[in-house]
Every structure is written in structure tokens, then in C-alpha cells.
Amino acid sequence: MRQQNLLMPTLREVPSDAEAVSHRLMLRAGLIRPLAAGVYTYLPLGRRALRKAEAIVREEMDRIGAQEVLLPAMQPAELWRESGRYGVYGPELVRLRDRHDREFALGPTHEEVVTALVRDEISSYRKLPLTVYQIQTKFRDERRPRYGLLRGREFLMKDAYSFDTDWEGLDATYRVMYEAYHRIFTRCGLIYRAVEADAGAIGGEGETHEFMALAEIGEDTVVACSGCDYAANLEKAEAAVSQQAQAGADEGAAPPLERWHTPDIRTIAQLTELLGPEASRLMKTLLYVADGKPVAVMVRGADEVNEVKVQRYLGAEQLELADAETVQTVTGAPVGFAGPVGLSVPLLVDREAAALSEGIAGANERDYHYRHVRPGRDFALAHTGDFREVRLGDRCVRCGEPLTLYRGIEVGHVFKLGTKYSTALGARVAGVSGTEQDVIMGCYGIGVSRLLSAVLEQHHDEQGIVWPLSLAPFYAHILPVSITDNAQRELAEELYNRLQSLGVEALLDDREERPGVKFKDADLIGLPVRLVVGKRAGERVVEYKERQAPEAESLAVEEAIRRVLELVKPSASFVGVK
Numbered sequence: 001m002r003q004q005n006l007l008m009p010t011l012r013e014v015p016s017d018a019e020a021v022s023h024r025l026m027l028r029a030g031l032i033r034p035l036a037a038g039v040y041t042y043l044p045l046g047r048r049a050l051r052k053a054e055a056i057v058r059e060e061m062d063r064i065g066a067q068e069v070l071l072p073a074m075q076p077a078e079l080w081r082e083s084g085r086y087g088v089y090g091p092e093l094v095r096l097r098d099r100h101d102r103e104f105a106l107g108p109t110h111e112e113v114v115t116a117l118v119r120d121e122i123s124s125y126r127k128l129p130l131t132v133y134q135i136q137t138k139f140r141d142e143r144r145p146r147y148g149l150l151r152g153r154e155f156l157m158k159d160a161y162s163f164d165t166d167w168e169g170l171d172a173t174y175r176v177m178y179e180a181y182h183r184i185f186t187r188c189g190l191i192y193r194a195v196e197a198d199a200g201a202i203g204g205e206g207e208t209h210e211f212m213a214l215a216e217i218g219e220d221t222v223v224a225c226s227g228c229d230y231a232a233n234l235e236k237a238e239a240a241v242s243q244q245a246q247a248g249a250d251e252g253a254a255p256p257l258e259r260w261h262t263p264d265i266r267t268i269a270q271l272t273e274l275l276g277p278e279a280s281r282l283m284k285t286l287l288y289v290a291d292g293k294p295v296a297v298m299v300r301g302a303d304e305v306n307e308v309k310v311q312r313y314l315g316a317e318q319l320e321l322a323d324a325e326t327v328q329t330v331t332g333a334p335v336g337f338a339g340p341v342g343l344s345v346p347l348l349v350d351r352e353a354a355a356l357s358e359g360i361a362g363a364n365e366r367d368y369h370y371r372h373v374r375p376g377r378d379f380a381l382a383h384t385g386d387f388r389e390v391r392l393g394d395r396c397v398r399c400g401e402p403l404t405l406y407r408g409i410e411v412g413h414v415f416k417l418g419t420k421y422s423t424a425l426g427a428r429v430a431g432v433s434g435t436e437q438d439v440i441m442g443c444y445g446i447g448v449s450r451l452l453s454a455v456l457e458q459h460h461d462e463q464g465i466v467w468p469l470s471l472a473p474f475y476a477h478i479l480p481v482s483i484t485d486n487a488q489r490e491l492a493e494e495l496y497n498r499l500q501s502l503g504v505e506a507l508l509d510d511r512e513e514r515p516g517v518k519f520k521d522a523d524l525i526g527l528p529v530r531l532v533v534g535k536r537a538g539e540r541v542v543e544y545k546e547r548q549a550p551e552a553e554s555l556a557v558e559e560a561i562r563r564v565l566e567l568v569k570p571s572a573s574f575v576g577v578k
């Protein structure tokens with residue numbers, strides 16, 4: 001490709017509204033342009049990189065025998081009603097009506113469509129197992145689209161769906177898919193962890209993993225062990241039970257409960273400051289409403305309630321913090337004074353809080369707390385369990401080594417759906433014995449456009465993008481210092497033609513621009529190798545520089561070509577260039 005005519009509008013200024021590094025780089029390097037909030041145009045460089053990512057995904061899906069299909073983005077609301085999701089999906093589902101006033105949705109996901117397809121086309125176990133996939137535009141009307149392609153309203157996804165006749169079959173499919181995901185993200189040059197995730201939120205029955213790209217901008221928290229391969233997302237992560245909690249609260253006598261006047265002390269932060277070292281014995285009680293009924297949850301003062309764990313324990317469909325009015329009704333006091341003593345609603349006590357020999361807690365009375373609150377003596381321990389979020393300093397549930405917390409971007413997930421959709425939509429097959437059974441499903445997603453952003457969050461420097469070979473829009477950037485100099489232009493053209501004929505995708509900067517502008521653009525778009533044709537063109541000597549190398553090397557043309565081939569060969573054999 002010749003740069004003179006390439007639609008690649010680079011920007012010197014950092015766009016002020018772009019918070020994420022990847023978003024800034026994509027705008028500055030001319031990969032994307034916004035059309036509306038969370039809706040983007042891919043310009044040629046962005047499209048090429050996206051196609052490379054697609055090609056890697058496609059190749060690994062094909063390798064495991066998944067069959068490519070293309071399902072419609074426009075889906076009848078009727079299907080979503082059959083699965084029961086039309087009502088519950090909420091405002092993120094883009095809904096529309098056709099000219100006959102029939103309701104449709106623009107697909108954020110395709111379980112309904114693909115399950116209906118299998119229901120209509122497959123009737124015998126002999127046709128299973130089956131895995132289909134597609135790479136397609138999805139729609140999700142995010143309340144706060146941001147970070148460019150990281151959280152868009154229109155985005156590119158690979159979604160795959162598997163159909164098996166038994167759980168063992170699903171286990172095998174899941175394992176194969178899980179391994180394919182590892183290959184995909186490794187090939188994309190991503191630094192990531194596969195983490196255990198909570199299945200409840202998506203509404204399935206089984207195992208699920210999320211693939212998290214590690215990046216500061218990430219909106220998820222990944223908990224990973226420093227000693228073994230345990231890794232989970234924050235919702236799911238467990239910590240080892242502390243020694244104190246294992247031993248149980250000591251049996252020694254605690255002083256009797258003491259009412260303590262604490263005017264205007266309503267927050268844990270205020271109490272912590274007031275108490276100093278004693279703050280480690282704070283008990284924090286939060287009021288929730290679970291499926292319409294109030295419940296209380298108690299954790300240590302420095303802990304946070306893990307709402308997913310609470311919800312799972314209660315088997316509740318919905319869980320939300322109680323409003324001020326409910327708190328007043330349930331505790332008899334305004335927000336800030338809730339405590340476990342004398343509560344009339346169910347009380348869930350985190351096992352670490354339950355192990356405190358005594359503590360300080362709200363007294364369910366305005367401006368009062370209790371000292372010397374003793375679990376089991378002053379309130380019942382009817383519901384004790386793991387209800388808190390893992391935090392720094394916790395130890396691994398498997399090996400006891402310290403846990404580390406990272407920020408992560410979810411780029412993929414694999415999920416054992418079971419029969420949720422096949423039951424709802426009636427996707428049944430005749431089994432070996434002739435009796436009908438619901439097919440057993442898995443679903444497997446990769447955010448392809450988000451993956452591109454995640455890669456850029458990890459692969460850049462102060463000058464711009466540092467493309468991993470596998471996703472680079474072009475491999476080699478040929479840069480004649482002066483295109484009007486005959487020797488330079490001729491050698492640059494020769495290099496360009498020869499590399500192209502060798503299967504190396506090359507970009508020739510044939511613009512009549514100052515060298516400074518060309519070099520800045522080259523660093524910004526960050527192709528893996530740059531060949532500068534300058535003063536020594538007459539001697540057939542060029543400057544060879546890999547994007548991350550500190551210095552350029554002067555090489556004879558033949559040697560430079562050999563080095564380019566050596567560099568790109570492993571990647572070229574992967575993607576596109578055959």
C-alpha cells in the first residue's frame with residue numbers, strides 16, 4: 001500500500017475526551033473514527049488489524065472443527081420471549097419495530113437464534129456433537145459507552161455455540177474450546193489470565209471461565225495466586241479461611257455488651273479514625289433487599305460484601321442495597337447505625353467476622369454503637385459463610401500463598417450453558433434409546449474489537465503503537481527520506497516491490513513530507529519493522545529498525561530483506577499471507 005493515497009489521518013494532538021491509552025492511540029494513528037457514542041468506523045489500518053485478529057480466531061475455530069455460520073443481527077422479539085429474556089434483558093437490548101409494527105431486537109448475543117436453528121434442523125443424536133460459530137457485529141445499548149472499542153455499543157464478536165447429547169460431551173467440547181482460546185490470545189500477543197468466574201450471573205448451571213487481559217484500565221478485578229495457577233474474578237474468588245476463623249472464636253469471657261454514644265459517627269471511615277488500632281474489631285452490617293425481602297449481611301469493617309456470593313447463598317434473582325427508608329424500618333435507626341444485635345431480619349455473617357472474639361457494631365439506634373459485641377452470644381450465627389470480597393493480604397484457597405489483585409479486561413469467556421435455552425425453546429433430539437432429550441449447550445465468546453483495544457493497552461510506548469507481528473496492519477514500513485531524490489525513490493520502490501512479491505505486506509511512505517513528520521507517523525502507527533532509504537541509497541544501503549529496537553542498523557539491501565523475512569516469517573505463515 002502506498003501511503004500517499006492511504007486513508008490514514010494521523011493526529012498530533014491527543015484527543016481530550018479519550019481516557020484509555022488504546023482509544024487515544026487508535027484515534028491518533030488513524031485506525032478508527034467515532035460516528036456516535038460507542039459507534040466507530042474502522043479506517044483501513046484498523047480494518048486490517050481487525051481482519052488479522054479475525055483470521056486468527058477463524059483459524060483456531062476451524063482447527064477444532066467448529067463450523068462457521070452467519071446468523072442474523074435482526075431477531076424477532078418472539079424468540080426472545082420464548083427464552084424469557086425479552087422482558088429481563090433491560091435497556092441494553094436495542095429494540096425496534098418494522099413497518100408492520102412487529103417487534104425486533106438487534107442481537108447482543110445469539111443463543112435464541114442458534115437454539116431455534118438446531119431445534120428446527122436437528123432431530124437425532126447422530127448429528128451431534130455440533131459446534132457452530134460466527135464473527136459478527138453485536139449491539140448493546142450501553143449506558144456509558146467509553147474507552148473506545150473497549151466498551152462500545154456496536155462491536156465485533158466471535159460467538160460459538162456447542163450442542164451435545166450428554167454432559168461428558170459438553171465437558172470435552174468445553175476443554176477443546178478452552179485450549180483454542182489459549183492459542184488465540186497467545187497468538188495475539190496478549191498478556192492474560194484464564195480465571196474462574198461465577199456462573200449464576202449468566203444463568204447457566206456449570207463451569208465458566210473468563211479470559212482477562214491484564215491492564216490498568218480494566219473494569220474487572222482478577223485475583224491470582226503467586227504460588228499456583230489459581231485465578232478467579234473478584235466475584236468468584238475465595239480466600240483461604242484465616243487461622244482465627246478455623247480455630248473459631250476463643251471461649252474466654254468477653255465483657256458484657258456496652259452501649260456507646262457516638263454522635264454523628266455514621267461511616268466505617270469515621271469509626272476507623274476514632275478507634276485507631278481497635279478498628280480491626282469493627283463489624284460492618286449492610287441491609288439488602290433480596291427478591292423483595294430485607295436481609296442483613298455482616299462483614300469485618302475492612303472487608304467488602306461480595307453481593308454475588310450473597311445472592312448465590314440466598315438463591316435470589318435480585319439483590320440490591322436497601323434504601324434509607326427500608327433501613328429505618330428494619331433497624332429503627334437511620335443509615336449508619338445498623339448492627340447485628342436484635343435484628344429481626346435474616347442475618348448473614350461472614351465467617352471471618354463470625355470469628356471475632358468481640359467487636360464494635362452499630363446499635364440500631366441513632367448516634368449509638370455497641371462495644372464488646374460477641375458473635376454467638378449477642379446475636380445468632382444461623383447463616384455463616386463466605387460473603388466477602390477477597391482483598392490484598394488474603395491467602396490462596398489452594399496453596400496458602402499470597403493472592404495478588406490485578407485489573408483486567410474481559411476479552412473472552414467460555415461457559416457451560418446446559419439446557420437453559422434448549423428447554424425453553426424446545427431443542428430436543430432422539431437419544432440412543434429413542435427417547436427425546438434436551439440438547440446440552442455451551443457458549444463461547446470473544447470480543448474481537450475489544451481484543452484489539454486490549455492488545456494496544458499492552459503494546460505501546462511514548463511514541464505510539466508497538467504492534468505484535470500477528471496483528472500488525474502491515475509488516476514493513478518503507479520510508480524514503482526524500483521521495484523527490486531519484487536514487488532514494490528508485491531503491492524504495494524496488495524494496496517495496498520485492499517485499500510484496502515475497503509475501504511481506506509493506507507500506508511505502510511516498511508522501512512529500514518532511515522527514516520528521518514521516519518518522520513521527522511511523523512510530524505512531526508502529527509497524528514491526530522500518531526500512532529507511534536515505535543518503536546511502538546510491539550504495540544500496542538502508543537503515544533497518546525493528547519498532548522496539550533502540551537503534552537502527554545500516555544494512556545492505558539484500559541483508560535487510562533477509563532480516564525482514566526472518567522477522568515476519570513466523571507470523572506470515574499464521575495469517576493471511578500464504
Ligand SMILES: [Zn+2]
Nearest residue numbers: 225228396399
Ligand atoms: Zn495458590
